[in-house]
Amino acid sequence: MSLRNFILGLAASFGLAWLCLVIIPFVKMRNLAPIQFNKDLDGAEGVFYPKRGGRIANGARVYGENGCYLCHTQLVRPTYAGQDMHRPDMGGLQNDPQRGDTRRETNAYDFEGERFAQIGSARIGPDLSNVARRFEAAAAVKGDDNLEAAFYAHLYDPRLKPEQAKAICPSHKYMFDEIEVKGQRPDEAMPFGETETTVLVPDADARALVSYLLSMKKDQPVPAALNFPFAGDKQPSAK
Numbered sequence: 001m002s003l004r005n006f007i008l009g010l011a012a013s014f015g016l017a018w019l020c021l022v023i024i025p026f027v028k029m030r031n032l033a034p035i036q037f038n039k040d041l042d043g044a045e046g047v048f049y050p051k052r053g054g055r056i057a058n059g060a061r062v063y064g065e066n067g068c069y070l071c072h073t074q075l076v077r078p079t080y081a082g083q084d085m086h087r088p089d090m091g092g093l094q095n096d097p098q099r100g101d102t103r104r105e106t107n108a109y110d111f112e113g114e115r116f117a118q119i120g121s122a123r124i125g126p127d128l129s130n131v132a133r134r135f136e137a138a139a140a141v142k143g144d145d146n147l148e149a150a151f152y153a154h155l156y157d158p159r160l161k162p163e164q165a166k167a168i169c170p171s172h173k174y175m176f177d178e179i180e181v182k183g184q185r186p187d188e189a190m191p192f193g194e195t196e197t198t199v200l201v202p203d204a205d206a207r208a209l210v211s212y213l214l215s216m217k218k219d220q221p222v223p224a225a226l227n228f229p230f231a232g233d234k235q236p237s238a239k
């Protein structure tokens, strides 16, 4: 084989991979057209728009900068590619007290407002697509609804609780400032890590990140046009 053919072949195979894996998905997902609910199929009307509140863009930046995506995915896979829909509380709650079964797969709209879809590169820790729902459910069981504090405590030190002494999620103590208390205790003081004279307050990055984590409950119903119902009696019949 001549060197020229070799180079051309190499260029063609890289070019094809580049086209299929990068260019085509980019063009398809760059401008997502709004998807309508269908009254007959979905029992709902209007445009689908994933509801998320909080500092999404800033939080996503902090999430990326700290490499959370190296160990955490944000991808509830379709069942042909994995068991996510059947693992308790990963794809949504199986028994949401108000709405019943809210599990669903991730779709491109879930990353609206973020610069990158941080689907993650490995699943060393749990998938975080619905981490806020899981924290809510756990808090409800304990009768404690301070979700923010639970997330801050995890960020500060995932090993704070004795039952999590072996957790391997890294601590992010540098996102907290130790400030001296003179007189009244500041409102934003954390319920952990205080000494007689100092308390911990989260910095701007920690606040943005926790706000982002609190927005991670991507289990609203999606139009049938976007998601195949997956489980039990909702499964599309094999024709």
Ligand code: HEC
Binding pocket: 063, 066, 067, 068, 069, 070, 071, 072, 124, 125, 126, 131, 134, 154, 158, 166, 167, 168, 169, 170, 172, 209, 213
């Ligand atoms: C080295 C891998 C690694 C990195 C990096 C990492 N985590 Fe984790 N994370 C884990 C593991 C593993 C767990 C499961 C519990 C444990 O062992 O700590 C976890 C658990 C969690 C949980 C609790 C999830 C649940 O369902 O209870 C949250 C929230 C979380 N991590 C957030 C983050 C955030 C935010 C970042 C980035 C600032 C991050 N993690 C970076 C490995 C990691």
